[in-house]
Amino acid sequence: MSKDWQAIRNEFPLLSRSVHGKPLIYLDSANTAQKPAAVIEAVDEFYRLHNANVSRAVHALGTEATEAYEGARGKLARFLGVQSDDLVLCSGTTMAINLVAYSFALPRLQPGDQILISRMEHHANIVPWQLVAERSGASVVPVEIFESGELDLDDLQRKLQGPAKILALTHVSNVLGTVNPIREVCRLARKHGVVTVIDGSQAAPHRPVDIASLGCDFYAITGHKMCGPTGTGALWARQEHWQAMPPFIGGGEMIKEVRFERTVFNDPPHKFEAGTPNIAGFIGLGAAVDWLSAIGMSEIEQRERELLEYATARFDAISGLRVYGRAAEKAAILSFLIEGAHAHDLATLLDLEGVALRSGHHCAHPLMHYFGVPATCRASLAFWNTEDEIDRAVAAIDKVRTMLA
Known part of the structure; x- marks a missing residue:
């Protein structure tokens, strides 16, 4: 029996809030996870x-x-x-x-x-x-x-x-x-x-x-x-x-x-x-x-694999966007840059659209040096995210990309 991921998402109080007048899209779980009501x-x-x-x-x-x-x-x-x-x-x-x-x-x-x-x-x-x-x-x-x-x-x-x-x-x-x-x-x-x-x-x-x-x-x-x-x-x-x-x-x-x-x-x-x-x-x-x-870690892993597959396809369709990290076996993390846009500028403008993701070196300076970039944006997904959120985040990224062009 498949999980009711929307019901699970509803157990996180913070995910129902808005920022800058926009519904929050939290894509920063690699930084810190949100807390379900049971933990609070x-x-x-x-x-x-x-x-x-x-x-x-x-x-x-x-x-x-x-x-x-x-x-x-x-x-x-x-x-x-x-x-x-x-x-x-x-x-x-x-x-x-x-x-x-x-x-x-x-x-x-x-x-x-x-x-x-x-x-x-x-x-x-x-x-x-x-x-x-x-x-x-x-x-x-x-x-x-x-x-x-x-x-x-x-x-x-x-x-x-x-x-x-x-x-x-x-x-x-x-x-x-x-x-x-x-x-x-x-x-x-x-x-x-x-x-x-x-x-x-x-x-x-x-x-x-x-x-x-x-x-x-x-x-x-x-x-x-x-x-x-x-x-x-x-x-x-x-x-x-x-x-x-x-x-x-x-x-x-x-x-x-x-x-x-x-x-x-x-x-x-x-x-x-x-x-x-x-x-x-x-x-x-x-x-x-x-x-x-109670949810099951295998179910969580599978759900996040589905979200990563969906998000990767959507991100790859954005003009000028490069994803860093294409390992055959990877978790639901998409580090990316858009040609001509600094990661911090991109993240700041995305925040105004309600999209919370991290920009910077992610406490991994040697890795940034390896790729020859000062920073990336990182969208890190979790099982509480939805395909609709990914669609809205992609639309926001495309909007910001046009603004910074």
């Missing part, structure tokens, strides 16, 4: 009825907060196909990758070692590696891509045979939509003893993700891109890595006992969760996971 209500209910700190109080509110918070960890773990004890909750992918870089990589890297990253990476999967490379004497080496936006597996294979110790790679490109062959990549990396760190920010919101089947060492996600609140996310790692890694941040909750002579740290995952967490945010993320699971 879960956060509201926590603050109204259960607000207390976690893992610190024996009173009823403290127990309720702790159970809801740890319950959200369990929901997220099941959503990702992993065990709860292997999942560290954090503020998002940026924090997660920094945790791997400083706690796992830095103590192990030596001068001459290499950290491999692809040219399509987000800055969150570039800058932390540059910082630890500077401190360790290691170097960051890019893995090449093709004009289509696909990863050059031959180049990767060659570089894995060198002094590589870590491979950091996005599952789905936030600019090109490229879906990388993570299972194959991780298999190649294991063959050469290279540790894999996967950025799943753009994968988890849009397709089924079974981390256990991928064969990676670390996998990071961001909650706000999967209909959850901002400031939420998680890092999965193999338990042997968690056991061997020292804490990255110290404070309350991540300890068993503190004396001036020495501190005994808590067991993973709590060893890496110092301080009061974003309790309400994670309860909201747990609600988002429930809500997405």
Whole structure:
């Protein structure tokens, strides 16, 4: 039985609003996802009825907060196909990758070692590696891509045979939509003893993700891109890595006992969760996971594939428009430019037509340099979008194109 996508769309309060007197067409889900009422209500209910700190109080509110918070960890773990004890909750992918870089990589890297990253990476999967490379004497080496936006597996294979110790790679490109062959990549990396760190920010919101089947060492996600609140996310790692890694941040909750002579740290995952967490945010993320699971991630993936196919055909019919990223396997992202128009001018004028999309380098400067452009516009679709919205967005783009000609 097919899903009632209009009814699902109606569960997002914000999508019914107008901007500049025009109905909102939100095409910026790769930046952040909108929130269904179930998520908003879960956060509201926590603050109204259960607000207390976690893992610190024996009173009823403290127990309720702790159970809801740890319950959200369990929901997220099941959503990702992993065990709860292997999942560290954090503020998002940026924090997660920094945790791997400083706690796992830095103590192990030596001068001459290499950290491999692809040219399509987000800055969150570039800058932390540059910082630890500077401190360790290691170097960051890019893995090449093709004009289509696909990863050059031959180049990767060659570089894995060198002094590589870590491979950091996005599952789905936030600019090109490229879906990388993570299972194959991780298999190649294991063959050469290279540790894999996967950025799943753009994968988890849009397709089924079974981390256990991928064969990676670390996998990071961001909650706000999967209909959850901002400031939420998680890092999965193999338990042997968690056991061997020292804490990255110290404070309350991540300890068993503190004396001036020495501190005994808590067991993973709590060893890496110092301080009061974003309790309400994670309860909201747990609600988002429930809500997405009720729809079905396979259904979401299929719906977005249909929208991408429809939108690509419509965009390709616009005179002077070039789409960047033509991978055979890609997510519902269309990064584009129109001949003679700057991306920021185009996005500003589209906003006046009610079309919200992102312009800029998308936190991917090296990728922009590869294509020889300072910026692109990016229309990122989600399952709540409609063919009618795509038609209206295309009409707006054509109108703006004529204005800028």
